[in-house]
Amino acid sequence: MEELSNHQRAVELLQQLGLKEYESKCFVALSQLPKATAKEISELSDVPRTRVYDAVRVLEAKGLVEVQHSSPQQFRAVMTDEAAQTLRREFESRTETLVDVLGKLEPTNFDTDREITHEVWSLSGSTSIANRTHQLIGSAEQEVVLILNRRKILTDELLEHLRNALEMDLDVLVGTANDEVRETVEEALPDARVFVSGLEWLHSSPADAADDTTISRLLLVDKNTILVSSVHANQPEREAHEKAVFGRGFDNGIVVIARRLMATGLQPTDDPGLPGT
Amino acid sequence: MEELSNHQRAVELLQQLGLKEYESKCFVALSQLPKATAKEISELSDVPRTRVYDAVRVLEAKGLVEVQHSSPQQFRAVMTDEAAQTLRREFESRTETLVDVLGKLEPTNFDTDREITHEVWSLSGSTSIANRTHQLIGSAEQEVVLILNRRKILTDELLEHLRNALEMDLDVLVGTANDEVRETVEEALPDARVFVSGLEWLHSSPADAADDTTISRLLLVDKNTILVSSVHANQPEREAHEKAVFGRGFDNGIVVIARRLMATGLQPTDDPGLPGT
DNA sequence: ACGCAATTCACCCAGATAATCACAGTAAGG
DNA sequence: CCTTACTGTGATTATCTGGGTGAATTGCGT
Structure with missing residues (x-):
């Protein structure tokens, strides 16, 4: 029936x-x-x-x-x-x-963001995550490193924000899961450096793990702020729900790890050894 | 506070x-x-x-x-x-x-509208009423008589439907509450016959009545179908809520009354005596 | 007038949600 | 190290909305 x-x-x-x-x-x-x-x-x-x-x-x-x-x-x-x-x-x-x-209600004590170190925030929902992504890219002052794993998240709006970053003479690195997406990005952003990320293990669920979770984006801004989002595919109820964490602070643990990851992932042949903790 | x-x-x-x-x-x-x-x-x-x-x-x-x-x-x-x-x-x-x-669900016994006589339906909500108004004007085959009492309901969409009716060589009569609206309508619909309605009592609450209800539109299609809508202004909670009744059938009581009303209202000097019941 | 169906009204019950409490972890300070 | 105050989790109780049922009223046909 x-x-x-x-x-x-x-x-x-x-x-x-x-x-x-x-x-x-x-x-x-x-x-x-x-x-x-x-x-x-x-x-x-x-x-x-x-x-x-x-x-x-x-x-x-x-x-x-x-x-x-x-x-x-x-x-x-x-x-x-x-x-x-x-x-x-x-x-x-x-x-x-x-x-x-x-x-009309907001005017309450609005002491501007003080200590913005060691924060790790979590959020969920694709739209919220996309918004936060755009916002972080917009606040970049030196470089933007972005790894995309799913075609869907490469929206026009995202490209627009990346383009703005490029126009401000920032370094923009984009890692993609495959050549197809790489070419799309290269067309849209000629000035950006685009790689096919070497982090194969990132792009599919680890074979041993039982969870079918996929990293869908990974963003590093100014070696200082990181955003990682993932989707749990095992819930077919609705559109797969996207979750994310984002953290700031140069010496923030998660940021340090991400910095290492990004370095090895984007330049697999080199041994960059970026300044750690 | x-x-x-x-x-x-x-x-x-x-x-x-x-x-x-x-x-x-x-x-x-x-x-x-x-x-x-x-x-x-x-x-x-x-x-x-x-x-x-x-x-x-x-x-x-x-x-x-x-x-x-x-x-x-x-x-x-x-x-x-x-x-x-x-x-x-x-x-x-x-x-x-x-x-x-x-x-995907609708395919159920859809015997087309049979006996469409003596019906009186009530509905509420400005958007629903506007939709029904447009629909009725669209289904007219001979004439459309419309009396407007409030400026707000003279939307572009309404004018569009009236224009369509005119292009099908139908008689279109529009009664308005004052000269200002009359001129607006005449500009938009040169071929329509536009009056300032003689039904002053319609346009404001009766002095004796305690209810502050205002008739906002009155539509007669093919001397056969009538729609009357009113707003209750005494409820300041939200946008004043609009209610309407609409009826079909030449010998439908409410239609007969409306036919008489329209005739005397639009041609105050004449004694038209349209064919009644 | 009578009976039957349509409609309304009033009440009961269950699940959801608000409110409170008791307890286990954690950070801060002596 | 211990005390203390506070943060977070879970269980428990009270309240309320809304689903479910039957009686009372109305209206119509016979």
Whole structure:
């Protein structure tokens, strides 16, 4: 029954979008019928007959269904595109006023970032990580070393930030997993130094380890700040979730390790021996 | 304390966007500090200190805060713009798959609209009502009579639909509340017949009535289908909520009444006496 | 007037979530 | 080294929202 699966998925999505279970079920049922009475909805949606009315009432208030006030009351759902549009409008309105309110709220003791040493922060979510990546590249003052392992993360925006760094006469080194990506990067950034990283072990899960975790990006800025992100592929529920840690401070342990890694990885023939701890 | 009000509003908004109370409070608190420990968050947000950790953990998973795993753990919120962006991305992903799933789901008995007589449907929400308005204008076959009472509802999209109707050689009559709107409409639609409606009582609340409800649009299509929308202004909580009823069927009571109304309203000097029931 | 279905209302129960407590690790200072 | 205060984790209890059910009311057809 693939139908059931779709049904369930739709109900879950609706709930995640803010509707209650009954409301979601009723709406899905109504989406399949051009028109329906409470009884029909109840049968098709497993919602107790007596509760269909409440659910439909709030759906009406949200602009998702229309009701006909006749003896056997009839209901119909608006077209799905309209529904999505309605939900989107409500959402946008909320986020809009949210950033507004939060903006008016920030003025609290804002002592600029003091001791920025020995920090190690973790964060998650691809968008947050991408944002932090861009931000770090933007704050570079000498060099940017970046190793990419997945094609997806090579976004236009990322290239744009790298281009900006190049225009400020910074050293930009990019390590890639294979020649294909290397060529893409070389085209977009002629002034950057692009390698195929020698760190094969980085690019695929270690054979012995049981975890299917993949390093997806590795960024070193000014030999001072490091960001490492990885994806856990074993969770097929959603888009694989990306996690990252990022740390600052020249003598920060993780930064030191990363510095060594980067050096050996990008120049596999040399024995660079960068100043350690 | 206007600060408190903003604080509360922010928390409510976050909750409406899917966060729990604790999560919302913690995020708002963190948005005011560049960095904080669990204790500080607890004090600033009224969240029990021991529960701050849980809340912050899910916030981290949602990509809204970063955590520093040090002895006294430290937390920081991402910039509000980033947060909004993250939330938006999640939302879009959901609505996207939603319309997809609902689309695959619709194939159920879709006997085209049979008896379309004597129906009276109610709906609410400005966007839904606007959509229905456009749809009705698009389905017109002879004439479109529209009375506008509020400037806001004269959108470009509405004009576009009216223009389409004109190009199909339909009669388009537009009644407006005042000369200003009339001129705007006449500019945009040279071929339409535009009046300043004679129905003054429509355009403002009746003096005796206690309710401050205003009719905002009134649409009659093919002397057959009617849509009336009104706004209740006494609810300053959000944008005033718009409600509407729409009915079809030549001999539908509400349609008959509306037909009479429109006739006397648009041609105040004449005694048209359109064919009634 | 009667019966049946439609609709509403009020209540119960369960799971989720808020609130509190007790305890085990950890850092700081004497 | 020991004390002390504090940080973090887990278990426990209270509260509340919302799902689930049946009775009471309304309205319609016969």
